[in-house]
Amino acid sequence: MEMEDEKRSNFDVDLGNLMAFDSYHTFPSETPLSREELMKQCLLKGTHLVQAIADALFTLPSTQDVDGPLVTLPPPLTKLPRAKHLPKPKPPTKWEAFAKKKGIQKRKKDKIVYDEQSGTWKRRFGYDRANDEDAVPIIEAKPTDDPKDDPFAKRKENKKKRIEKQEKNRLQNLKEAAKFGALPSHVQLAATALPITGTQAAPKKVTKDELGNVAGIAATATASGGKFDKKLAGEKPQQHQGKYRKFLPVVEGSGIGSQEREQTEKILNKIISKNSHDILNVEKAVRMHNVKKEKKRRSEKGKASPTDRKLKTQKKSFKKGSFKKGKANGK
């Protein structure tokens, strides 16, 4: 017991980091220990150290909790080194520079503001905010207003413009910061990928699958289309481009297949229905109509004077006979 107490006093315990170490411990240097021996000794030492931390913890004033006694740790004594270097200070944004020049101070604003329209207190920003210009349902017209202008559309456009301007400023500041190397790596990537001029959309990233296929595309430059190229480790076989042609079976069952029958039927119907307007031949119909009309007219003409005709024919026959006779005589 006495010896343990002595040992405990030798350990330096840093409760803030839950850490304990024995600064006086030495390994025997003249006879190097075997691996098992060393491990045994380390474990033993470790046990002692953990015990020392536990002892120190239980000496602290504690409060009772459902899970057991709860202890507040003192601030750590040992200063641990940082894993990463300190972040560089960001260069001031344009506004910050301007504010400094003019001596504008940042002031805290209340989160809640009085809304005059509804007569209640509302949040300053966000959904259902106070004094929201966009929520005004009626805009009073002034005598100077142009009746052609839509004030609601104008209001919407103005807001859009303001947002765009702010976005532009933000990106500009980000780019400036990226030049100084003051941005974390992921933000920096996004900022430098932005185009300087032209469209604001960032260039599309090539997907993993597309990258994997690049080798396949390049391989088509060889005469064999990359078939006999040496494959690199992990290189996938190139993808087949285009579709494979597919045909119906030559003979299906007892002869012509149902699929083929269906296909021919479909095309046959399509062609016949496409040319179905040929059933009515307009030219022929017009001709038939004309012929019929002509016939009708002729028959009507004949019917109009049946007695007259009879007489005429009789007369004619008489005349004809006499005429013929005369003619014959003449000859």
Place this chain on the structure above:
Amino acid sequence: MRPLDEKETSAVFEKLFKFVGNNLKNVVENPSHEGPDANPGRYCFRLHKNKIFYASESLVKRATNVARPSLVSLGTCIGKYTHGGSFHLTVQALNLLAAYAKHKVWLKPQSEMSFLYGNHVLKSAVDRLTENIAPGDGVVVFSISDVPLGFGVAAKSTQDCRKLDPNGIVVLHQADVGEYLRMEDEL
């Protein structure tokens, strides 16, 4: 040898439709009584080495026993796919077309030879022709004794032909039976 795909089928059918009109249904659904099979099969279209064949089912079934490179022909070759990819009817289709033809032209005996040498049909050569021919329609050419001689495309409508001068072309030549002699090795 393989069945036609949808595009090829419509190309073939459209060409045939120009000649046979709605009789195309009969051409396609023609029952065949060839072979020892009890129930009559149908005629079907097959593509082999760029040529389109019109053959009965039982024949097609038996032709599958012949290797592709050694199969020369089966059934009736009705046309071919040109190198440019368009479909042309050949003389062998004449019997099929003549049986179902919609538009016909009969030639005078003295001008039959001119047509059989591969010339177009002139107005002076025409003995009579069917009604309602529109320019661009397929026309089958017959001799005066109703022997099919060939086929072609109408250059003028029936009405226009009446007013045409004797040297005007009535039917543009596409194929004639003279090709059996003139182009024996190509067919």
